[in-house]
Structure formats: structure tokens, C-alpha cells
């Protein structure tokens with residue numbers, strides 16, 4: 001099990017290149033398997049979640065590998081198995097995208113029901129209702145969701161609550177359905193738009209992505225294509241906050257500033273100086289962060305994935321902040337921040353944070369991906385040494401976080417296996433099992 005050792009106190013300085021968005025990469029790799037022929041995907045981050053989705057699809061019969069230029073090749077022509085591996089799917093909730101894929105491609109899907117996770121209960125009932133509305137029969141047997149449809153037929157689907165996963169899964173399924181599907185109350189996240197653009201580049205007919213009504217006119221077939229995915233707004237936001245918490249000066253390169261609007265606004269309120277370019281953002285922090293109140297919301301609101309990193313910054317802010325989490329049960333990690341000296345009180349969905357002048361290093365454990373990022377940020381400013389375990393969770397969604405921070409001057413060291421890189425070897429040509 002890998003650990004990170006961090007000695008805090010160094011202001012971060014320099015340029016950091018932001019990787020491709022994990023939450024775009026996952027559905028887009030799945031979407032590539034809806035096509036006939038090869039897709040070549042660029043800007044795909046090499047994190048464990050990308051590895052997991054690729055292994056699930058390989059297990060179903062697709063060929064997937066990274067070339068030397070880090071482009072991901074996907075050839076789905078041999079994908080003919082409809083039962084997804086429990087061992088792989090249970091690792092990641094986003095694996096459930098294969099249900100939409102298999103239904104659209106094979107007319108049959110057996111995918112393990114994703115269980116709860118560190119973010120609390122995360123049901124897939126909206127996904128299942130959507131598949132049923134498209135004409136599939138759906139049952140849950142022995143822990144598997146079983147869905148079958150001789151033909152999916154477009155219809156009007158109202159999604160109960162803005163849900164990124166449901167919107168994307170139904171876009172996948174509807175793209176090859178007969179007729180028109182209208183997804184109402186659709187999620188508007190940039191990753192939803194990215195998936196629509198990629199599907200359209202393969203020959204799909206999707207309009208309205210980025211608004212709350214998405215229209216999908218089903219097509220008979222899709223063709224593999226080349227595509228470069230958007231950059232990761234959550235990784236960019238995490239570095240912005242890392243700059244604020246350490247009193248640093250950073251240039252974030254390869255970003256889409258428009259996708260970061262709510263994070264930028266809150267960071268400015270917290271006293272950070274931010275200058276936007278076309279695809280870069282300069283961030284400077286000349287003072288201790290100021291306390292800011294935040295409420296998470298679906299895009300374009302403040303992202304729930306930025307809540308934990310932001311709380312880390314508020315833990316050392318000047319004043320008291322109130323952070324309300326409206327999407328997930330996402331405050332369990334604050335116990336770990338308290339171990340570092342943070343003064344945080346949680347009442348249901350709200351955290352009240354009295355900023356302290358200084359945190360102190362301690363042994364702590366990452367309980368989920370973004371909680372892990374919050375601990376890294378807290379450690380960067382803490383006095384003394386912090387030892388973070390559970391680093392595999394951070395590796396799920398951040399590409400080389402420790403290396404990038406080291407290049408910016410952080411005193412950070414990874415001990416034990418470089419799990420992230422050894423896993424990626426399974427997706428390079430020498431070890432790839434071409435079928």
C-alpha cells in the first residue's frame with residue numbers, strides 16, 4: 001500500500017499542466033465501444049479509474065491500449081460478451097456506464113449493481129427507470145442488474161434530479177435507439193457536453209447537451225474516430241486551492257477557464273488573485289485565505305468534487321466559513337482534518353469551519369478520492385510531517401499528483417509501490433493481449 005509523506009510549508013511556484021478530465025474519459029472510453037472500428041483518444045489521464053474501465057471493456061472483448069504518445073486506442077469489434085466482471089465493476093461506480101453500452105450494442109446487459117461507497121448510498125434507480133422507458137426489461141438478480149431489449153425505442157424521459165451518470169448512460173443507450181429520445185432535466189456538466197461532442201463526431205445526432213433538455217435522434221451505426229477530451233476542471237480547481245493554501249504563485253496550463261467559473265469566484269472571494277487566459281489561468285495568493293461560505297450544486301454551481309479541497313483551505317482561513325453539501329454524504333473525512341488541528345463542526349449536510357492559524361502534520365487516511373486531495377492540500381500547509389495512507393484512492397482520479405506537486409516545489413515523497421504506473425503497464429502494447 002502506497003503512502004505519501006509530506007512536509008508542509010513551501011509555497012508552490014511554477015507551471016502545472018492539467019490532465020484530461022477523468023469524468024469525461026470514463027464515459028468516452030465506453031462510448032468508443034458503441035462504434036464500428038477504432039477510436040483514438042487523446043488527453044486521457046492515466047489514473048486507476050481509467051485503468052479499471054479499460055480492463056472491464058477488455059474483459060468484454062474490446063482491444064484497448066495506450067501508445068507511446070499516451071493516446072488510447074479502442075477497437076470494440078470483438079466486444080461480444082454481455083456480463084461485466086463483478087471484481088472490476090465493484091471498484092468503481094462509473095463502471096455502470098457499460099450497462100448503457102451493452103444494451104445499445106448487444107441488446108442485453110448483466111452488470112453488477114454498484115454498491116454504496118464512501119460517499120454514502122449511491123443508487124442507480126434513475127438509470128434503470130430510463131432503460132425501462134427505452135423499452136428494456138430490467139430486473140435485479142443475484143446482485144446483478146439484468147437488462148434486455150430486442151430494440152430500444154426513443155421516448156421522453158424526465159430525470160428526477162440532475163444526475164450526471166444517468167444523463168450519460170441514457171445518452172449512450174439512446175444514441176443507437178430507434179427514433180428520438182428527449183432527456184429532460186438533464187445534467188449540464190461540461191463532461192456531458194464532451195460526451196455528446198464525441199458521440200456526434202462518431203455519427204450520433206445529439207442536440208442540446210449543456211442545457212436541461214437533450215435530444216437524441218437514434219442512428220443505426222457509429223464509426224470510430226479521433227478525439228481529444230477536455231481538461232479536468234476538478235484537478236485545475238485542486239491546484240488553484242493548493243496555491244491558495246500554500247501562499248504560492250501558479251500558472252495552470254491546458255485548462256478551460258469557463259468550466260471553472262464557480263471555483264474561480266469562490267477562490268477570488270477567499271482573496272486569491274486570478275487572471276484568466278484562453279487556455280491558462282494565473283493564480284497568486286499574497287495573504288492568508290479569507291473565510292468564504294459555499295453551497296455545492298449541479299453545474300454551473302460549485303462542484304461537490306471541489307468541496308473537500310475547499311474545506312481544507314477554509315480550515316486555515318481567517319474567519320469562520322459555512323459549507324453546505326447538497327449532492328452526497330461527503331463530510332466523513334473531516335475527522336482526518338481534525339487530527340491535523342482543524343476546527344470543524346458538522347451538522348447534517350453543513351460544516352462550520354473556524355479557521356485556525358496553522359495545521360500540524362499527523363498520520364491520516366484518505367477515505368475517498370477528493371478527501372485524499374483535501375488531506376494532501378492540508379499537509380502542504382501543515383507544520384511538520386503528514387503521512388497519508390489510502391493513496392490508491394487519490395490515484396483513481398489524479399494523474400501523478402505527487403510528481404506534479406514536487407515539480408512545483410512541494411516536499412512530498414511517495415513510499416512503497418508506484419501502483420498507478422505498474423497498473424498502467426497492462427494497457428501498454430507489450431503486455432496487451434490483442435485478440
Ligand code: UD1
Pocket residue numbers: 023026093094121122123124125126127128161162163164165166187298304305327328
Ligand atoms: C458524477 C461524478 C462525480 C460527481 C457527481 C456530481 C463521474 C464518474 N462521477 O457522479 O465525481 O461528484 O457526478 O457532480 O462522473 N442519484 C440517485 N439515483 C440515481 C443516480 C443518482 O438518487 O440513479 C443521486 C445521487 O445519489 C446524488 C445525485 O443523484 O445524490 C447526483 O448524482 P450523479 O450526478 O448521478 O453522480 P454520479 O454520476 O454518480
